[in-house]
Amino acid sequence: MAKTNPLEFLQEVRAETKKVTWPTRRETMITTVMVFIMVALAMVFFFLADTALSYIVSLVLGIGGN
Template identity: 65%
Template sequence: MMAKTNPFKFLEQVRSETSKVTWPTRRETMVSTFMVFVMVVFAAAFFFVADQVLGYVVGLIMNARV
Protein backbone atom coordinates (compact mmCIF):
# COMPACT_ATOMS: atom_id res chain seq x y z
CA MET A 1 0.00 0.00 0.00
CA MET A 2 1.28 3.46 -0.84
CA ALA A 3 2.25 5.89 1.89
CA LYS A 4 0.12 8.99 2.16
CA THR A 5 1.78 12.17 0.97
CA ASN A 6 1.32 15.52 2.62
CA PRO A 7 -0.70 17.74 0.21
CA PHE A 8 1.81 20.58 0.59
CA LYS A 9 4.71 18.25 -0.17
CA PHE A 10 2.78 16.97 -3.20
CA LEU A 11 2.23 20.50 -4.52
CA GLU A 12 5.92 21.24 -4.00
CA GLN A 13 6.82 18.16 -6.05
CA VAL A 14 4.36 19.14 -8.78
CA ARG A 15 5.87 22.62 -8.99
CA SER A 16 9.35 21.11 -9.15
CA GLU A 17 8.40 18.72 -11.97
CA THR A 18 6.52 21.45 -13.87
CA SER A 19 9.64 23.63 -13.87
CA LYS A 20 11.50 20.83 -15.71
CA VAL A 21 9.05 20.81 -18.63
CA THR A 22 10.19 22.40 -21.89
CA TRP A 23 7.17 24.37 -23.02
CA PRO A 24 6.65 25.12 -26.73
CA THR A 25 6.95 28.68 -27.97
CA ARG A 26 3.91 30.57 -29.20
CA ARG A 27 5.12 30.12 -32.78
CA GLU A 28 5.53 26.35 -32.37
CA THR A 29 2.04 26.12 -30.90
CA MET A 30 0.52 28.12 -33.77
CA VAL A 31 2.34 26.04 -36.44
CA SER A 32 1.29 22.78 -34.78
CA THR A 33 -2.32 23.96 -34.51
CA PHE A 34 -2.35 24.99 -38.18
CA MET A 35 -0.95 21.61 -39.22
CA VAL A 36 -3.62 19.80 -37.20
CA PHE A 37 -6.34 21.79 -38.98
CA VAL A 38 -4.77 21.04 -42.38
CA MET A 39 -4.63 17.31 -41.63
CA VAL A 40 -8.25 17.37 -40.41
CA VAL A 41 -9.35 18.96 -43.70
CA PHE A 42 -7.39 16.38 -45.72
CA ALA A 43 -8.80 13.50 -43.68
CA ALA A 44 -12.35 14.85 -43.98
CA ALA A 45 -11.99 15.24 -47.76
CA PHE A 46 -10.52 11.74 -48.11
CA PHE A 47 -13.28 10.08 -46.08
CA PHE A 48 -15.98 12.09 -47.88
CA VAL A 49 -14.68 10.96 -51.28
CA ALA A 50 -14.21 7.36 -50.09
CA ASP A 51 -17.74 7.31 -48.70
CA GLN A 52 -19.20 8.69 -51.92
CA VAL A 53 -17.31 6.16 -54.07
CA LEU A 54 -18.21 3.21 -51.86
CA GLY A 55 -21.83 4.33 -51.70
CA TYR A 56 -21.96 4.56 -55.49
CA VAL A 57 -20.37 1.10 -55.91
CA VAL A 58 -22.72 -0.47 -53.36
CA GLY A 59 -25.64 1.21 -55.12
CA LEU A 60 -24.56 -0.31 -58.44
CA ILE A 61 -24.22 -3.75 -56.86
CA MET A 62 -27.58 -3.56 -55.11
CA ASN A 63 -29.40 -2.35 -58.24
CA ALA A 64 -27.78 -5.04 -60.40
CA ARG A 65 -29.20 -7.81 -58.23
CA VAL A 66 -32.78 -6.59 -58.38
Protein backbone atom coordinates in the same frame (compact mmCIF):
# COMPACT_ATOMS: atom_id res chain seq x y z
CA MET B 1 1.73 3.14 -1.09
CA ALA B 2 2.92 5.83 1.30
CA LYS B 3 0.69 8.82 1.86
CA THR B 4 2.15 12.22 1.02
CA ASN B 5 1.53 15.41 2.90
CA PRO B 6 -0.56 17.77 0.68
CA LEU B 7 1.97 20.60 1.12
CA GLU B 8 4.83 18.29 0.14
CA PHE B 9 2.81 17.07 -2.83
CA LEU B 10 2.26 20.64 -4.08
CA GLN B 11 5.97 21.39 -3.70
CA GLU B 12 6.81 18.30 -5.77
CA VAL B 13 4.28 19.31 -8.43
CA ARG B 14 5.78 22.79 -8.62
CA ALA B 15 9.28 21.31 -8.96
CA GLU B 16 8.14 18.99 -11.76
CA THR B 17 6.39 21.77 -13.70
CA LYS B 18 9.64 23.75 -13.69
CA LYS B 19 11.26 20.84 -15.55
CA VAL B 20 8.70 20.93 -18.35
CA THR B 21 9.82 22.40 -21.67
CA TRP B 22 6.87 24.49 -22.76
CA PRO B 23 6.34 25.15 -26.49
CA THR B 24 6.79 28.64 -27.82
CA ARG B 25 3.89 30.59 -29.29
CA ARG B 26 5.29 29.93 -32.79
CA GLU B 27 5.52 26.17 -32.20
CA THR B 28 1.96 26.13 -30.89
CA MET B 29 0.65 28.03 -33.92
CA ILE B 30 2.51 25.77 -36.39
CA THR B 31 1.21 22.65 -34.66
CA THR B 32 -2.34 24.03 -34.63
CA VAL B 33 -2.20 24.82 -38.36
CA MET B 34 -0.82 21.33 -39.06
CA VAL B 35 -3.70 19.77 -37.14
CA PHE B 36 -6.25 21.77 -39.14
CA ILE B 37 -4.58 20.76 -42.41
CA MET B 38 -4.61 17.07 -41.42
CA VAL B 39 -8.27 17.31 -40.38
CA ALA B 40 -9.13 18.90 -43.75
CA LEU B 41 -7.24 16.16 -45.63
CA ALA B 42 -8.95 13.44 -43.60
CA MET B 43 -12.32 15.10 -44.24
CA VAL B 44 -11.74 15.13 -48.01
CA PHE B 45 -10.47 11.54 -48.00
CA PHE B 46 -13.46 10.19 -46.06
CA PHE B 47 -15.90 12.20 -48.18
CA LEU B 48 -14.44 10.76 -51.38
CA ALA B 49 -14.29 7.23 -49.94
CA ASP B 50 -17.89 7.47 -48.75
CA THR B 51 -19.06 8.80 -52.12
CA ALA B 52 -17.21 6.07 -54.03
CA LEU B 53 -18.49 3.28 -51.79
CA SER B 54 -22.03 4.64 -51.95
CA TYR B 55 -21.84 4.66 -55.76
CA ILE B 56 -20.45 1.11 -55.88
CA VAL B 57 -23.08 -0.24 -53.49
CA SER B 58 -25.88 1.43 -55.45
CA LEU B 59 -24.57 -0.16 -58.66
CA VAL B 60 -24.29 -3.62 -57.06
CA LEU B 61 -27.76 -3.44 -55.56
CA GLY B 62 -29.23 -2.15 -58.81
CA ILE B 63 -30.61 1.04 -57.34
CA GLY B 64 -28.32 3.30 -59.35
CA GLY B 65 -30.07 5.86 -61.48
CA ASN B 66 -29.95 5.29 -65.28
